[in-house]
Amino acid sequence: MKKLTLLAITGLLITACQRDHLEDSSAPFEMTQTSAEYITVSSLPVTSVSGHITSNTTWSGVIEIDGIVTVKDGATLTILPGTYIKAKPKDTALPTGLLVITKTGKINAAGTETQPIVFTSYRLLDGDENTIPQPGDFAGVILLGNAPTNTPSTTTIDGLFGSDYYYGGSNQDHNGGIMKYVRIEFGGSDILPQLIHEVTSLTLAGVGKGTILDHIQVSYGKDDSFEFFGGNVNATNLISFAPDDDNFDFNTGYTGTITCALSLADYNSTHSLSGSVYDSNGIELNNNPTGIATSLITHPIINNLTIIGAWKAAFGKNYGKGIYIRRNGKLTLNNTIVTGYPTGIKVEGTGSELSSNSDYTSIKIHGFDVAAAGAGTAGISAANLLIGSASPGWGMNQPFFNEGGWNVSPGNCGNFQGLWTKYNFSILE
Template sequence: MQFPQLFRRAWLPSLAVVLGLFMAVSSCKNEDTPAPVLSITSFSPSSAPVGSTVVITGTAFSATPASNTVTFGGVPATVTGATTTSLSVVVPAGAGTPIAVTSGGSTVTSSTAFQLGNKPVQEITGDITADTKWTADKIYYLRGFVQVKAPATLTIEAGTIIKGGGKEVDPAGKQQGATLIILPGAKINAVGTASAPIVFTSNKAAGSRNYGDWGGVVIFGKAPVNQPSATGFEGGLPGTVGSYSDVNDNSGVMQYVRIEFGGIALLANSEINGLSLYGVGAGTTLDHIQVSYSGDDSYEWFGGTVNAKNLIAFRGWDDDWDTDWGWSGKVQYGLSLRDTDVADQSASNGFESDNFNPGLPATGPNAGLPLTAGVFANMSNFAFSGAPSNAPASKGSGPYQSGMHLRRNTSLSIFNSLIVGYPEGLRLDAPTGTTGTLDNATSGALQLHGVVIANTTTPVRGAGAITDAQAQAFFNTAAYKNQIIASSDVAKLLLNSASFNLTAPNFLPQAGSPLLTGAIWDGKGADAFFTKEPFIGAFGTTDWTKGWANWDPQNANYDK
């Protein structure tokens, strides 16, 4: 069919327009949809405790959990599940606000504030007779004596908070402050981390906590104790020592653990310690433990063979390292920092060591043997930064006495350690009519090698049956490489200027300090347990307290 020429001329331009419009529309329809931009649109719940899950909703997340970085106020959180529009995240300890998500090279923050909520509280009373686990998403409130009985194991998750109540909340009405007791054959498996230590503390509010608010932690094992089997325990604890003999007994593990405000007095002048160890065996693992504000000794070993590393005794009331009843284990790296306004009526010491009272006779198992013969190495004890005083402490019940009080037939040994700021450095003591402690020293059973005593009024003295001259002759034996640093010469040690700071201490010696070299590892110090460090005291160039120790537990918020 033929179209008139005029019609064709009119129709063709219109056709061209229509085709152009069609092409334009088609082109628009084929363009890609813009890629979604990383965003946070909401999160739920808006308030949650540590360890709980928060779901973050948004866009452009990675579907691979590890490819998303989430922080709460700068604190990293663990992403447990992910889609492109949703992230499941565990609230970290110390969580703040805002919530931030980084993915694909971009970072966005929430416009709504996150509120860290209090953890739920679970009350614990009575006996634990089956395997039990305490988790970091709860706070555990102990009332009265809580005993873990064989064959049960109590497992405590890293970051868990355990609070102890006072006498007034004892459910049995016996006026017994909360105390966690691990009985022979039972175990504790308390493995914290440097970033998530396990904390045992007072149930009182921040700012109102005090020495002896609750009992503490007590572990009973099956290793030898040199007392008769019917002998009872300090502080009103139940039971008797028994007649165990398993030197490798295993009571479990405690690592990265803090114990605060324990040491309650259950009987007159008889308190529970921060950490009490009765007959605990060498199969037990103890390291990175801080005992703070204990109402009695920070640590006390009653027999047993347990070893330990990286211990802190902070602002204790009585002694820091108390050994009795035949303890024969080993400890390396220990720090004591004292509040010199606080001391005990019995006279507070750094080390206090007895075989038992009076130390002799020692004739056989459960009858004075084995002798107390533990070995400490790389210990630092800091008391007075200025002139030491033996006057009653202004906020305590008695005075300071000795950095080391070794008495009653002990064979304790100390290597490569630093004692600073006590009225007395060493008191070598034997009850009148006995010579056991001196005999142990002169025979080589009691060894003090590489010990530095600084800033003391009386560096070395004897007591009881031991004369000053005898004690001084022993300590000053040239081969032992011990040193006495006069108060006027303490600056030559190049101690860290913050060594005595109670709220922000730092114990690393200054560059060039003579303490960084000169360690001696002979005699009992040659044991394979000890890392043969070159330095004297607890620190060389590494601060092993960093990240997990707390120098202000009085004001810590443990409800979150």
């Protein structure tokens, strides 16, 4: 294999923004290696961090998180544009590389189009072009806030224990800071797997509308890409690429608005199972895990949503539903395209519904086996419900990642193929 020449450190930022995103997109996930961008970054000095951050702190360059790093007690963590964050490998049941912003902390992670902030696999930054990253190499980022949820405010986020990790409250204007032009790659973690605690690549729990989330891409997560537990934070320009489980998961009273979002499948990635059934969904939405009706109902509004699965049913069988609304949850959709899943949209259980506040004329749903079923879906025009063994383009020019040269225009409302994004992790020959 042709070797890559390490570039001078002074040329790092230029190199990082000149990469090609789409070479060899048909290469199997399990065969990909480190690309030039990461080889270059791996030559930089590394700063190791661990424990609690209790005073204002700034990160730059390459940061290695040792275990769990918790921002609290009024501290703000500032991460400068172009910073790379990895985990220190650990051979334990504890997560490796987990950043937690508590109710009493803030994050200021404002990257740019040409210098995004990147949380990624330590295997990509080891200087070896043949190293293969794995989902779970970086545990993830957790933002906790005191905005309303439908669980007690003494609830801890899944997998962590103690009052530092409580989320929820009554402050709808909670401000946890900013995350903008950020990538999180190969995230997720199992904590004490026998107890089934899981960490998602980006977890937002009780986060309020004072927080800014914009231009965030999550790729190859071990569990979900984005998971919202209550709160009312709004988000714009989100990309979920090839998670093992769900692309977007909503629970425990989330009521924010998401504007411009893409979920994009790589059918060579790993796929989660529930028993023997594949259950990776574009969206999974519950009011709460038990489906109990509460005064605050999980009910996000999503505008300009594109969910792209597999082109053909033979590959789509490894997925579940494009949109799955259940357990008393509700969802409002506007300008939505779903394609490439066995079931396009399914609403299940008493109290669950696709809200009548949706713009039904702007919703287009395809399923290999079932287009739409359940409360509220009858409002979608029959002309916008398709069933078939091959996915339609829905006006997009070849939107399927594995088929080469993918493009989701006109659904590309968020610069989904811009310089800040990353889809191919293989070496550049």
